[in-house]
Amino acid sequence: MTQLDALVKTCHWIGHKGWAPATGGNMSVREDARWCWLSESGRDKGSLTRDDFLQVEIATGRVPSGRKPSAETGLHTLIYRLFPEAHAVLHVHTVNATVLSRLESAPVLRLQGYEMQKSLAGQQTHLDAVDIPLFDNDQDIDALAQRIAHYAEAAPLRYGFLLRGHGLTCWGRDVNEARRHLEGLEFLFECELRLRLLERK
């Protein structure tokens, strides 16, 4: 199965989970150092086919087909530029990511004490802390991408980031790893959210 076929399957799975409601979310795979394939803007991401992915130049955002790729193209291409090892990017609008990102006012969401942290590449123990950066949402994607790039110059950016009141963007070395990171992070967000609600006085 090609990476694009694996991505299409993953999009259907995301749709089934209810993680891309009402055309929310966008997904991509890297083709090579120069190109990636990105979901077309405004589509129902749970029922995408191969034809709904547009070739986009990573350095420039140029789209040879002339069709309109995701409104968040600039975030996907930023990830491919920052991380040459990243080969798949998944952006979802889950309820847990949306609510938790509004509850947490700190610049990072710290995950610690969960066995499921080991779903994230390289994590060996629940004792370590995994920091997922949080960025304020912005309709200006170029400005948002600049803020994320600036953050990444000074602090580690691994697995993914949250956009406040918006959702999660995560990636991996291939579609399978990006999907595992998505499922793992989403599980961890739900645990964290439930814990915070239970601990509220």
Ligand SMILES: CSCCC(=O)C(=O)COP(=O)(O)O
């Ligand atoms: C109702 S979805 C709002 C836009 C968004 O955040 C998103 O993820 C989908 O945008 P796209 O252009 O990729 O369809």
Ligand SMILES: [Zn+2]
């Ligand atoms: Zn979005």
